[in-house]
Amino acid sequence: MILLDGKKIASQIKEEIAGRVGEIVKSEGKTPHLAAVIVGSDGASETYVAHKVKACKEVGFNSSLFRLEEQVTEDLLLGKIDEINNNNDIDGVIVQLPLPSHISEDKVIERISVRKDVDGFHPVNVGRMLIGQPAYISATPYGILQLLERYNIETSGKHCVIIGRSNIVGKPVAALMARKGYPGDCTVTLCHSRTRNLEDICRQADILVAALGSAGFVNADMVKEGAVVIDVGITRVQSNETKSGWKLLGDVGFQEVAPKCSYITPVPGGVGPMTIVSLLANTLRASLGEIYGRQRTGQ
Secondary structure: OEEOOHHHHHHHHHHHHHHHHHHHHHHHOOOOEEEEEEEOOOHHHHHHHHHHHHHHHHHOOEEEEEEEOOOOOHHHHHHHHHHHHOOOOOOEEEEOOOOOOOOOHHHHHHHOOHHHOOOOOOHHHHHHHHOOOOOOOOHHHHHHHHHHHHOOOOOOOOEEEEEOOOOOOHHHHHHHHHOOOOOOOOEEEEEOOOOOOHHHHHOOOOEEEEOOOOOOOEOHHHOOOOEEEEEOOOEEEEOOOOOOOEEEEOOEOHHHHHHHEEEEOOOOOOHHHHHHHHHHHHHHHHHHOOOOOOOOOOO
16 A cells, blocks of 8 residues: 655655746746635634645745635625736735625636636636636636646556545536546546446555545445545544544545555645646646636736
8 A cells, every 4th residue: 555645745846846936037037926715703714724824835836815704795795806916016816715605606616817816626627627728727626637647657547436526626526537638538437426336446446535525434345455545635623642632534444445555645735735726727828828818907
């Protein structure tokens, strides 16, 4: 069994990005710039945003954090997004989800400029990704692809089973693993809460991606010998084993599943670090205009 060390690979990619940033600053005098918008004071969202801001600093990016109160109106939030869209100094923008119930996430996502949508959630980027055109790929799926590629895991002709059909992970991973090229060329089965005979389907997987948000859901009986297992889940549970009184668990029962695997991601330290570094990679691409060209005022 080989551990897919997301922390190690993310560190390598950060070094590569930092080197590229140094070249850009020297040749163009411009530093890539990521803006984050957070509404309210949700603890998990605060932690995620703090990690992203820290990661920006590590690779030499500029970052801006815009905090809005939980009671902010939808119109005011959309206005803030317009302001960021029109700021030529900012290359990428993320709005931390979830948002308060009185604000439409769809409206917010669609308001972000396609060329600054480094989260890869805008329908245009999703559509372009689906048909194989250049696009910003949402960070977690992008990170999964990077792990597979950096560990030289064969995907062509393999059966990839994905548990979970979210717009952020399950659906895009299914599309990406089925696409022509590497990583890709898989036969893909996308499973969800209504899937019958789920255990039997999972046992057929050469590559199993668990992204349903249920701690320890995948057990050893659901995994065939030699499978590659990607655990996207992360659930915070109480524990007497740690000083903090909490620990993080994935969707896979690691201790019982790992001995059967050829490769497996740990939680934490697997997909999580790759998600953040993939956001940085998208921001770098945005700053270079690799997909939509350089930004002009109002775009």
